Amino acid sequence: MVAVPRVAILSRHVELYSTRRLLDAVVAAGADPVLLQPEQCLLMLHDTQAALYYGSSPLAPCAAVIPRVGTPITNLGARLLRYFAGEGSCCLNSAGALELSRDKFASLQALVAAGVAVPQTAYFTQAGQRDLAVSSLGMPLVQKLLSGSQGVGVSLADTPAAARGMLDTVLHLQHEAMAQRFLSGRQDIRVIVLFGKVIAAMRREASAEDFRSNLHCGGRASALPDLPEDFAVIARRSAAALGLSFAGVDIMLAEDQRPLVLEVNPVPSLEGIEAVTGQDIAGTLVKALLRQASSPSPQLQP
């Protein structure tokens, strides 16, 4: 009898759209879904052995793992992924790739190193560097917290005085600050990359009330069935630069119409993209992951 592969989904809430879709897709693929709420896990190291207890019982081996961990629990998610990788599970995204892509500045550094163009962005830790950042980036200026998602922690300053005040506050609270040149397009393109292939894309447009095009900030999305090839190349290269097998790559146009990568999301929501494209992204993802898990040399990353 062939054993049914167990697929773990790391997610805080079963009722989240993407989590539900993935659980259903695992069942539809003939595998056995296991929902693991990260905060219910206990990791134990002893001599050269590692163990994971879920509730009070040791967890049975899983063939594959799908991380759906939010920004506040990136560290916990990465530690769990390191455990699973050590056990030989095929993880959709690795611990290192998750950590790198959740750091908004380090991830841009990795993109630049891979030859992917990004918006002009400043990172600094002292108020003494603030004025050079503000005068270099011009007005308006976008301030971003180093970690955040769904547009939270991304704000706009219209005047140098507002920018200085905002950056001083961030430096005081976070001991580091990141600021970016404002791109006036009001639209961005989200490209979904899975195992090195573009599988879906959508255009997101900011509402009249906000400069952010995130759907959580009132942005409107539409399908983009004919993604230009240069955008597809950039999206694939961006996912590869961060070591992500599954990624949502956000691209905006510069004033001179060059595509620039804003960020690469390691846990992109399936809700908006499935709604506007009508595609079964969850099913495609689970089938590809199970193929990867059963291949003779599953992709195991540090």
Ligand SMILES: Nc1ncnc2c1ncn2[C@@H]1O[C@H](COP(=O)(O)OP(=O)(O)OP(=O)(O)O)[C@@H](O)[C@H]1O
């Ligand atoms: N430099 C910029 N110029 C103009 N708009 C920007 C800029 N940076 C971000 N935005 C807008 O703000 C939105 C949120 O920014 P960003 O993607 O960096 O934040 P996030 O919180 O990580 O979002 P996500 O949940 O999509 O990962 C973008 O989708 C875009 O609409």
